[in-house]
Amino acid sequence: MKIIHTSDWHLGRLIYGCSLIGDQEYFIKEIFLPYVINEQPQLVVIAGDIFDRQIAPVEAIRLFNCALGVLYERGIKIAVIAGNHDGGDRLAAYSGLLRGSGLYISARPFDTPPLYLEDKYGGVDVHFLPYFDTATARDILNDDSIRGAEEAYKAMINEIKKGFKAGRKNILIAHCFVAGSSVCESESPSFIGGSGEVGASVFEGFDYVALGHLHGPQQPSKTVFYSGSPLKYSFDEEKQKKSMIVADFNDNKVDIKRLPIKSMRDMRTITGTLDELILASKSDKNSDDYLYAMLTNERPIYEPMAQLREYYPNILGLHPGWLTTSGNGGARDELREKLRSKTAGDSMFFEEFLKQVCGITPGPKEIAVFEEVMAYISAEGGNI
Secondary structure, X not given: OEEEEEOOOOXXXXXXXXXXXXXXHHHHXXXXXXXXXXXXXXXXXXXXXXXXXXXXXXXXXXXXXHHHHHHHXXXXXXXXXXXXXXXXXXXXXXXXXXXXXXXXXXXXXXXXXXXXXXXXXXXXXXXXXXXXXXXXXHHHHOOOOOOHHHHHHHHHHHHHHOOOOOOOEEEEEEEOEEOOOOOOOOOOOOOOOOOOEEOHHHHOOOOEEEEEOOOOOEEEEOOEEEOOOOOOOOHHHOOXXXXXXXXXXXXXXXXXXXXXXXXXXXXXXXXXXXXXXXXXHOOOOOOOOEEEEEEOOOOOOOOHHHHHHOOOOOEEEEEEHHHOOOOOOHHHHHHHHHHHXXXXXXXXXXXXXXXXXXXXXXXXXXXXXXXXXXXXXXXXXXXX
């Protein structure tokens, strides 16, 4: 029996105010669905965070429905759990009716019975454990003694194991943070100071654990796998190799392979002076990637984003290197220090802008006019 495991689609995601819906549509229609059609699995698992927020935009819902429709037409069963980003009750609307069509959606622990699959080697039970917090575990299990995520997961999984059937393999779909795993900036942690971490040992007894929540593909233990997100959602993910997992269950083992994902646009960092980056753009075949620029200029640049966007249309942000470079002059170092400590006033910004960008040194009269205008704007609440 073969399954495809993916997670953390985050449909409807915005990065630096830029919608990724076009990139996500490319992933689903040009990568995900062709992979599924080629592999012909018995089951597709989506381990949470299908949407990026609880009330998903219409375009994201339509895209998800498109994917489900193709899988249904191919007769492929689908197992979905809610993640911490999903609106679980919205995601699982009419879930009881949809099971007859091969679509199993779980929003709350134990709201969906195990999915039974069978192949020539025997039976397989697929168990659902959508995202939940400790308070939810205490409520469902009627046990006020449960403290912390690890205890909650142990209690929930022990309850699941009570239903294990002799001679069957067991797959678990869950959405959580396994201790020791690598995290990314784009993830919304469900833990503070380790209180939300779950040890990999709590999943012992399952033949395969399909996890969502963390965006880097990784394997916390022998049978526990994160597929990772299909797209890069922060610049600290730029070195990650995105993929989906194919798990092929044989008589006494599970063969694992990862299907690589090449996105429509990459996400990467470029470094250099403004002139160097503009020159490099002429030979950059992927200049429409999502970019973050590390500028190395030693003095401020007038509207660097606007200048770079002419050559890199999808640049999302930049870091002005002159703010972190020191030792080039007393006045400039003083400005940097005041900017870092947030003690630089509006007048200092105005004066330094004219000096360093326009090459003009303002006199007392010009500064007085600037301060008068700023006082007027402040009195009007920022409305002019």
